[in-house]
Structure formats: C-alpha cells, structure tokens
Amino acid sequence: MPATTELSPEILAKYEPVIGLEVHVQLLTATKAFCGCSTRFGSAPNTQVCPVCLGLPGALPVLNRRAVEFATLAAMALHCEINETSIFARKNYFYPDLPKGYQISQFDKPLGEHGWIEVPTPAGTKRIGITRLHMEEDAGKSMHEGFLDSRERTYIDLNRCGTPLIEIVSEPDIRSADEAYEYLTRIKEILLYTAVSDCNMEEGSLRCDANVSVRLKGAPKFGTKAEVKNVNSFRFIRAALEYEIERQIEIVESGGRVVQETRLYNSQEGRTYSMRSKEQAHDYRYFPEPDLPPLVVSNAWREEIRTTMPELPEARRKRMVAEYEITEQDAQVLTGTRAFADQFESAARAAKSPKRVANLVQGELLGRLKAGNLELEQSPISMQGIAEAADLAESGELSSKMLKQLFDRCFETSEDFSVVYEREKPQQISDSGALEKMIDEVITANPKQVEQYRGGKKTVSAFFVGQVMKMSKGQANPALLNELVTKKLDG
Ligand code: ADP
Numbered sequence: 001m002p003a004t005t006e007l008s009p010e011i012l013a014k015y016e017p018v019i020g021l022e023v024h025v026q027l028l029t030a031t032k033a034f035c036g037c038s039t040r041f042g043s044a045p046n047t048q049v050c051p052v053c054l055g056l057p058g059a060l061p062v063l064n065r066r067a068v069e070f071a072t073l074a075a076m077a078l079h080c081e082i083n084e085t086s087i088f089a090r091k092n093y094f095y096p097d098l099p100k101g102y103q104i105s106q107f108d109k110p111l112g113e114h115g116w117i118e119v120p121t122p123a124g125t126k127r128i129g130i131t132r133l134h135m136e137e138d139a140g141k142s143m144h145e146g147f148l149d150s151r152e153r154t155y156i157d158l159n160r161c162g163t164p165l166i167e168i169v170s171e172p173d174i175r176s177a178d179e180a181y182e183y184l185t186r187i188k189e190i191l192l193y194t195a196v197s198d199c200n201m202e203e204g205s206l207r208c209d210a211n212v213s214v215r216l217k218g219a220p221k222f223g224t225k226a227e228v229k230n231v232n233s234f235r236f237i238r239a240a241l242e243y244e245i246e247r248q249i250e251i252v253e254s255g256g257r258v259v260q261e262t263r264l265y266n267s268q269e270g271r272t273y274s275m276r277s278k279e280q281a282h283d284y285r286y287f288p289e290p291d292l293p294p295l296v297v298s299n300a301w302r303e304e305i306r307t308t309m310p311e312l313p314e315a316r317r318k319r320m321v322a323e324y325e326i327t328e329q330d331a332q333v334l335t336g337t338r339a340f341a342d343q344f345e346s347a348a349r350a351a352k353s354p355k356r357v358a359n360l361v362q363g364e365l366l367g368r369l370k371a372g373n374l375e376l377e378q379s380p381i382s383m384q385g386i387a388e389a390a391d392l393a394e395s396g397e398l399s400s401k402m403l404k405q406l407f408d409r410c411f412e413t414s415e416d417f418s419v420v421y422e423r424e425k426p427q428q429i430s431d432s433g434a435l436e437k438m439i440d441e442v443i444t445a446n447p448k449q450v451e452q453y454r455g456g457k458k459t460v461s462a463f464f465v466g467q468v469m470k471m472s473k474g475q476a477n478p479a480l481l482n483e484l485v486t487k488k489l490d491g
C-alpha cells in the first residue's frame with residue numbers, strides 16, 4: 001500500500017493493529033421503522049415520506065413489528081443475548097438530511113449484546129466478539145452536483161429517512177485488515193442467509209465504519225483510534241485499513257501521536273484523509289425516546305422468531321462435508337449463497353455421487369457461468385441436468401471430454417443438459433468385436449507395459465484404456481472398454 005514512505009517489514013512487525021467494526025444494515029421490511037411509508041429503493045426523490053418520517057411537529061412514531069423480528073433474528077444468528085426490554089433513545093445531531101434533528105436509535109439498552117462469530121484465519125478459526133446489536137432508523141440522502149462548473153448544488157432526498165437499520169458493533173478483537181475482510185464477509189453471509197437484508201453495498205443497504213489503532217506488540221493498552229467512514233466495498237475497506245495501519249505506525253515511529261478523528265478513504269488514490277475530529281459520544285445528548293414505550297421482546301415471541309432461523313452457513317458447511325463427502329473447500333464454494341447451496345443439494349441428492357456433482361459444479365459450471373456473465377439462476381443447465389451429467393460420467397457412459405463438449409453446447413444454445421444430450425448423444429462404440437480389435441493392437445504395440453501388468457502392477461490397465469480411448473477418438477464405451485481390457489490382459 002502506498003503510504004508516504006516505505007516501512008520495512010521489521011518495523012511493521014513491531015506493531016499490532018487493533019480493529020473494531022461498526023456495520024449498518026438496512027432491514028428488508030416493505031415499510032419504514034416508525035411509519036407506513038415504502039422503503040423501496042430508487043423511487044423519485046421525496047415521494048416516500050409522511051409527517052412521521054419528515055419529523056413534522058406532533059407526528060408520532062409507531063414501531064414496525066417486522067423490523068423487530070428481523071433485528072431479533074439477526075441478533076440471534078450472531079449469537080447475541082436478546083434483552084427482553086430494550087429502550088429507544090434519541091441521538092441528537094444536526095444534518096441537512098435529518099429533518100427531525102435527531103435519529104431514533106438505542107443507546108444503553110440495546111436489543112442484543114454479547115454476541116460473536118467465528119472467522120477463518122491463517123492460524124485457525126478465531127472468535128470475534130460482537131459488543132451489541134441495536135435498532136435505529138436511517139437518515140435521508142444528500143446529493144451533490146456541479147463541483148466542476150462552480151454552480152455547486154446539494155439536493156436532499158428524504159425517501160430513506162426512517163428506513164429500519166440494525167447496527168452491529170464488534171469488540172476490538174480484529175488484528176489485521178484480512179481479518180476485518182473475513183469478518184465482514186461472514187457477517188454478510190449470515191445476514192443473507194437469515195434474509196433480513198439484501199446487503200447490497202451499492203445501494204447502501206450495508207455500510208461499514210472501521211475503527212483502527214496500532215500499538216507495540218505486548219503493550220497493555222490500545223492506541224488512539226481513527227475511524228474510517230463510508231467505504232463502499234469490502235476490498236476497499238481492507239485497502240483502507242492497510243493504508244491506515246501503515247500511516248499510524250509511521251506517525252508513532254517518528255515520535256508523533258495519532259489523533260482521534262474520522263477519516264475518509266479515497267479509492268482512486270488508495271489513501272485516507274482527515275474529515276473531522278471525532279465528536280464525543282456525550283455530544284449526542286442521548287435520552288430515552290419519549291414517544292415510544294420500551295421495546296419488549298418476550299421469551300415467547302423470541303422463541304417464535306427463533307423458529308424462523310434457517311440453517312446458518314457454518315453449520316451447513318459442516319453438515320455438507322459429512323453428508324456428501326466433499327471437502328471443506330468444496331463446501332465453502334457451494335454455500336456461497338443460500339440459493340446456491342439449495343441448488344447444489346437438490347442435485348447432490350438426486351445423483352449417485354455427490355462428490356462428482358460438487359466437482360462438476362465447480363469445474364465445469366461456475367467457470368462457464370462467469371465467462372457468460374451469468375448468475376446461477378440464469379444457467380442453461382438445471383441442477384437436474386447437472387445430476388444427470390454426473391451420473392453419466394460416474395457410470396462411464398460419458399467421458400470427461402464429451403461432457404465438456406456437451407456443456408459448451410448447452411451454453412451456446414441455451415438448452416438444458418438433457419435436451420442437448422438426447423440430441424447429440426455421442427455415438428459410442430459398444431461393439432465388443434471392434435473394441436477387442438483395438439485392444440489387441442495396443443497390446444501388441446506395448447509389450448513392456450503388458451509385462452508390468454502381468455508382473456502384478458494392475459494399475460497399468462489404465463494406460464491401455466487410455467490408448468484405446470485415444471484410438472477411438474473418445475468414443476469407446478468406457479465401461480465396456482474397462483471390462484475388455486482387464487479380460488484381455490488377464491487372459
Ligand atoms: P466511539 O464512542 O468512539 O464510537 P466505541 O467505544 O463505541 O467508540 O467503539 C466503536 C468501535 O471502535 C467498536 O467497534 C470498538 O470495538 C472499536 N474500538 C474501540 N476502541 C478501539 C481502539 N483503541 N482501536 C481500535 N478499535 C477500537
């Protein structure tokens with residue numbers, strides 16, 4: 001990363017980064033947190049507003065039940081304890097796109113606390129603590145225009161005002177930019193599995209603020225942190241953290257002090273800039289929201305919500321590894337999204353060899369989808385087709401070369417595997433006489449290998465099968481060929 005000067009690996013190794021992340025996630029409710037306005041993205045500006053979300057005097061908020069259910073489900077999926085009673089609080093600040101002058105949030109009594117998730121690291125699985133998960137509402141959006149022609153303008157769109165959010169605050173347990181990346185990836189995966197959010201970063205459904213400090217390894221106390229705000233992709237967050245870690249080490253190394261501040265990341269330049277020195281929490285003058293009663297999630301309601309919990313990615317991977325005898329790596333790829341995992345499992349259950357299905361999906365399907373810029377849902381080959389192809393390959397009726405050709409055909413013509421297979425089924429040579437003639441030829445031409453085989457090295461038969469396959473241009477019926485080769489060699 002381009003810090004101002006290059007730091008040697010020895011100097012970098014003296015320090016330990018400390019990172020804590022605050023993740024804001026929009027909940028997938030149809031309506032807003034405290035009024036009935038639509039949360040739809042992309043509508044004409046200021047068309048989804050009412051006295052409540054505009055903060056007009058006298059308007060009263062009414063809490064959206066669905067938002068509570070989503071927030072509770074997410075909190076449970078992140079292993080948080082659910083507080084039976086949590087309190088909404090006003091967080092007061094001025095911002096042009098916050099007409100109320102405060103945001104309804106939760107402060108000292110959040111919905112969920114003491115959670116954790118596990119992330120993979122080079123040193124093994126690591127648990128990262130989640131301090132709290134609370135509910136709050138989003139603000140509107142300011143849109144700036146005309147920086148170049150000095151007719152600078154700012155427009156305000158209040159459609160987003162009052163959209164329900166959860167904020168997930170991690171403990172300062174993260175120790176590298178890579179760990180931060182993994183943490184975010186896992187959080188997103190869990191939220192997608194629970195379907196509480198679409199986590200679309202481009203539309204701002206998931207946003208992350210990264211807090212980072214550095215300290216000498218073994219130092220008892222954390223250093224002063226800086227907060228990097230509004231970075232809109234996980235890769236950029238990782239890059240911003242890498243930059244920020246080096247920037248801070250450089251300051252400390254040259255005898256300076258890191259100041260507590262909010263910084264912005266410029267992805268084009270790959271560096272962070274100071275935005276403003278950090279406001280203290282008490283500046284927000286939090287106080288309990290007088291217009292809303294305490295939020296009570298009774299044990300009964302909580303348990304009812306728990307019944308909607310899907311199998312989560314980590315558990316699913318473990319089960320799939322055991323059930324289908326696939327590798328961890330396979331499971332990782334195949335559980336990328338819940339829909340994808342569902343699709344794979346339907347094929348794996350229909351086919352004779354789930355492992356072969358896993359290989360087919362990863363080796364032959366994903367690459368072709370990517371090359372065609374297609375989502376899984378747009379694949380011409382259905383999971384039924386994948387299962388069929390896997391079984392044909394398993395029984396030896398289809399060589400891997402033919403299978404590849406048939407898959408190519410499916411993508412060219414946008415037809416499913418069974419359609420293409422029925423039409424273009426390779427003309428296999430299943431005539432034993434013809435095959436035996438070829439086998440005899442190969443045997444005569446390779447006396448050394450015959451000797452090896454008869455000397456006990458049975459694996460050499462694969463060599464003969466391969467030679468005949470080549471001679472037949474891949475058209476020999478593999479099952480029959482195998483049988484005949486063994487018979488000839490043994491005879
Ligand atoms: P603030 O009041 O400044 O928002 P918080 O205590 O709420 O600070 O913490 C915000 C986030 O910063 C949390 O994710 C927390 O883990 C993280 N954090 C706190 N102290 C540090 C530190 N010294 N270095 C890095 N991250 C920190």
Ligand code: MG
Pocket residue numbers: 022
């Ligand atoms: Mg904070």
Ligand code: ZN
Pocket residue numbers: 032035036037048049050051052053054162
């Ligand atoms: Zn409204």
